[in-house]
Amino acid sequence: VSTIAILGGSGDEGRALALRFALAGESVVLGSRSAERAEHAAATVRQRLGADAIRIAGGTNREAAGAADLVCVCLPVAGLEGELPGLRAETRGKIVLDVVNPVGRVASGFEAMALPAPSAGEWIAALLPEARVVSALKTLSADHLADVAQPLRGDALVCGDEPAAKRRIFDLARRIPGVRPVDCGPLRNARYVEAATVLLLELNRLHRVTTGLRVVGLGGDARGGVAQTTGPR
Ligand SMILES: NC(=O)c1ccc[n+]([C@@H]2O[C@H](COP(=O)([O-])OP(=O)(O)OC[C@H]3O[C@@H](n4cnc5c(N)ncnc54)[C@H](OP(=O)(O)O)[C@@H]3O)[C@@H](O)[C@H]2O)c1
Numbered sequence: 001v002s003t004i005a006i007l008g009g010s011g012d013e014g015r016a017l018a019l020r021f022a023l024a025g026e027s028v029v030l031g032s033r034s035a036e037r038a039e040h041a042a043a044t045v046r047q048r049l050g051a052d053a054i055r056i057a058g059g060t061n062r063e064a065a066g067a068a069d070l071v072c073v074c075l076p077v078a079g080l081e082g083e084l085p086g087l088r089a090e091t092r093g094k095i096v097l098d099v100v101n102p103v104g105r106v107a108s109g110f111e112a113m114a115l116p117a118p119s120a121g122e123w124i125a126a127l128l129p130e131a132r133v134v135s136a137l138k139t140l141s142a143d144h145l146a147d148v149a150q151p152l153r154g155d156a157l158v159c160g161d162e163p164a165a166k167r168r169i170f171d172l173a174r175r176i177p178g179v180r181p182v183d184c185g186p187l188r189n190a191r192y193v194e195a196a197t198v199l200l201l202e203l204n205r206l207h208r209v210t211t212g213l214r215v216v217g218l219g220g221d222a223r224g225g226v227a228q229t230t231g232p233r
Helices: 012-023 034-053 061-067 077-083 087-089 120-127 140-144 163-174 187-207 224-227
Strands: 003-007 027-032 055-061 070-073 096-098 102-106 109-112 134-135 155-160 180-183
Touching: 003 012, 003 061, 003 187, 012 034, 027 034, 027 155, 034 055, 034 087, 055 061, 061 087, 070 087, 070 120, 077 087, 077 120, 096 120, 096 163, 096 180, 102 187, 109 187, 120 134, 120 187, 155 163, 155 187, 163 180
Parallel strands: 003 027, 003 070, 027 055, 070 096, 096 134, 155 180
Antiparallel strands: 102 109, 134 155
16 A cells, blocks of 8 residues: 545545545545645545545645655646645655646636646646656546546546656556556657647536546557556556
């Protein structure tokens, strides 16, 4: 069992991921700017988990990142520059899972947000230069993740530059029922996944549904180059 910190874990996506990660056998620390909000979020997640509730704790984002061996960035774009540079020591050498979608609301619907880097994944890598950043799970909606009675019906699109770090995220994604991890190449490809999420949000708006994404034409376990790599997790 490892410990996963979820920065911004008091939001919908963070609490939903916490449920799925705990059910996958991981320990989770939900992070927040406020220890009180983190504990409240952890209590709401624990309530839903029964025997697995033991795996959920709460703390400040710093406490969560320091306690974990894998740190999930589940903050809105507006929080990245304020929160992450101060967590450089806590994330050094650790796998950082980026689930951030830089999407903004405009009068006509949703739009990709301009960032200081071509993708949120690359920006997070610039803000945390000693972390091992992997972008993944961006196309899985909080609604679907939170509905733990149902298996998901989407792919986990995984982008990253370090095969061992990607393999760890593959293993995690595979333990979420219904999820197929798909190797989407280097971190720079996160920009294309993030663009796809704008389309999913537009589809949700136009059709009044909650969509996800599954790629056709791939095998059952779409590991790409990741499978060939051996080494520590
Ligand atoms: N919602 C989805 O379906 C979904 C799906 C895939 C990916 N994502 C991505 O997951 C991330 C979280 O989504 P969400 O819907 O849970 O977002 P959210 O509710 O807007 O934010 C999550 C948490 O981040 C903290 N936060 C908010 N503004 C902040 C700021 N300026 N600085 C620092 N912390 C701040 C808040 O926690 P505290 O106030 O407690 O600190 C908040 O509860 C986003 O990047 C989103 O694009 C969401």
